[in-house]
Amino acid sequence: MENKPTTRIINIILTGLFIIIAITLITITGSFYTVEQNAKKSGQEQLMQTLNYVTNNLKLVIENRSLSLQQLSHELASADQPETQLGEFDKKTLIADYLGSHEDQTNLLIQLDSLGAFAKAWQIKDGFVQELPEDRAESYLQEDPYIGSLRDNEAYIQNSSEYFLENQSFVNLYSPAVDSDGQVTGYFVSPLNLENIFKAEIFSDTSDYSGYPLVKNADMKVVIHPVESQVGLDIISDRQKQFPDLDLSDLRRLEEAQLTQEEGTLSYYSYWWDEENPTKVLKLGAFEWIDIGAAHWVIALNSDFYEHNRVPIQNNYILLSLLLLISSIILIFILLIRGYNKKNQAYEASQRLIEKQKFENERHRLEKRILKESKLEAIGLLTTTIVHDMNNFLTPILGNAQLLMEDYAENEELVSELKEIYLAAEKGKDLSTNVLRFSKVSEGQQDTVYDLSQVLKDTIAEITILTPKSIKVVSDIDSGILVEGFDKQDLQVVLYNLLTNAFQAIDTRPGNVSIRLKKADAECNADLQKRSIVTKEKEYVVLSITDDGPGIAEGLESNNLFDPFFTTKGNNGSGLGLFVVSSIADKYDWQVRLDRSQKGLTVLVNIPLQKI
Incomplete structure (x- = not known):
């Protein structure tokens, strides 16, 4: 050409x-x-x-x-x-x-x-x-x-x-x-x-x-x-x-x-x-x-x-430097003119690519949103079915346990064991019902103040019944920690799911699970207060559950673990545990974070304290 x-x-x-x-x-x-x-x-x-x-x-x-x-x-x-x-x-x-x-x-x-x-x-x-x-x-x-x-x-x-x-x-x-x-x-x-x-x-x-x-x-x-x-x-x-x-x-x-x-x-x-x-x-x-x-x-x-001979030599150097400088300026000017058209063409092509990339990103976000909404819809249908069937299973257990306690009221030892069965079945019914509640704050709960320390101790005592004998549960809970605007049953759901994940991670071998409740230090508070204008004046308490299992595999992103139906346990896992936990946390503006820096896995839940 x-x-x-x-x-x-x-x-x-x-x-x-x-x-x-x-x-x-x-x-x-x-x-x-x-x-x-x-x-x-x-x-x-x-x-x-x-x-x-x-x-x-x-x-x-x-x-x-x-x-x-x-x-x-x-x-x-x-x-x-x-x-x-x-x-x-x-x-x-x-x-x-x-x-x-x-x-x-x-x-x-x-x-x-x-x-x-x-x-x-x-x-x-x-x-x-x-x-x-x-x-x-x-x-x-x-x-x-x-x-x-x-x-x-x-x-x-x-x-x-x-x-x-x-x-x-x-x-x-x-x-x-x-x-x-x-x-x-x-x-x-x-x-x-x-x-x-x-x-x-x-x-x-x-x-x-x-x-x-x-x-x-x-x-x-x-x-x-x-x-x-x-x-x-x-x-x-x-x-x-x-x-x-x-x-x-x-x-x-x-x-x-x-x-x-x-x-x-x-x-x-x-x-x-x-x-x-x-x-x-x-x-x-x-x-x-x-x-x-x-x-x-x-x-x-x-x-x-x-x-x-400094003066004549310096004069030669100055003359040579000036010549090189002027030549470089002229050369650069000509090269800039020559490359102007090419840069314009490259810029236009770049803008077209940027617009195309924006379109592809927007389409990708829309597809992810549609997929997530589809999963949530499936969760709703599945949850309704499970709760209905579960209540059908638990109702005769509750009824028969109550009848047996009345018939054998004189046998205190048997009544005590039947009572444990009754309470466990009743608790299961409550937990299954609460699955339908994790996306909505119950009426009147926003202004309720609870002693989080006592609620946590009671919840641990109730869930200990489900703890495998090979696993030792250790708790370290500060007393007198007041939190407003949450439902005790929601905390039980969170704790139940996190403990269940910990037990499944340890599997059948002997292991340890540690539950700690401590007020956040100044550095942690400052970091959490930066999240938004709503949280900039709040103080926090940290609930942590640590197991000594194998932890999260290398290359696996922490964010993926909170997606519904995402599981690393194959047929043994439902992929809903952490999703339920994160949903309840979003409901109360809590923050859930995974710490994989040490052996096993630590799940941290940052909860805002009551304003004094």
Whole structure:
């Protein structure tokens, strides 16, 4: 079938829109990639320029500290000459001037003899120089990997390589003490705190530049780092131990580049190590290897790529987002127009189905009503026949029992048994007659008040005669419960039917039936008062009959049990017991409920109390 003209136009517009969006996305993506590459290149060039400054500055600072130590060594050596011999106080003054000039970077001076053995050590504290014992200074010598070259009179070097002590990094500056004859009489060793030098002399000068410099040795251990906890750590293995869940693959690529190149730049993913849960970021890095004395270090400068290029990248993202938003709006608008007709058709079809469903539901309700009325009509006819025949059976029993009691009046034991027969037959006649009364309130009963507790006890006493010997009936009845507007005989019919169902459920095996009458608790009252405006201020009492039979089978709806002629007992049941109970309950606005949560079955009858 050929498409309608409107559909063809919409398809053409939609195809054109897709092509325009695709071309625009490709253009913006290429532009974004170009901007990102140019930003990386520019950032790396800037890092390399700053790195050259940092490297030269670090060399100059250490050389300056070395020259200061050489000057002190010369002055102290001259002070020991006979022609210029100075006192101990003057020597300490020279040492105090040296240590005090950079107390945060070096506050310890160690003197070795010509054989490299410990001679003296001084430390400045609170502005005063004090001598230190050998054990206090020895740790700085033991960790120094090049101190042996001095003791072995090997070639003199300006400073040692790095060593780590108490989570800090140091190098030792060396200066020989030479007498007037040019002979080496000893050595002066001054430990230099690299972390403090870097913060005070180098890192402070680059504080206006985002990122951070760091120094690593040939083993890729951190010598200087803005985060002090990182000093002494291997950049891969030790960090992996600290943060086993982090991805350090790019750091391995960085390490490989630094170990195989003298200098270079690159971008890589790493983390900010001063955070408790390090955040992964894209970094730009520049590095260069340098030699200072015996130290062989790689100086690196790193920065956050997006921090430098946030504005142009954000502009690209905003442009791309706006384009996608506008395209989505246009696309949705076109799709809505295209689907409008289909939705209308679907709506009309749905309305037709709804109307048809309403018609079918109404017909189903009418059929159920007709069926129920047919059952009720059958019940009426059946009840009339049963009552008539039952009265015919019971009348001669009553008459003969009365005659026998008169004839054997002198035999009290026989009269007592005949009286039981008479009362039972009379009760049966009353019960059969009451079957015709369950749908109509007797005249004058609406205003009658009964003690429900006493009526229930009397009824139980009368019905106990019919209780099978294998079944034990237990009652728990509160006293003084007053109920208005019911007929005692109706309560007997309800109780008779419920007990009969309980007895039949237990069958021939031993069992128990419990009858309880209790006032409803607050929660139950509140639930019952919600039923209608008529019941919202009433209080209730609960009559419950519980048996320990098999209960209601799974899958069987409770509502079905109240339908006339519905039975689960086959030929042994009439299907009228619960129907009669529910009919009498409806007559007095009582509520009947089945509780199948426990073993057996509990039937609850909620009866409104008399208003006080």
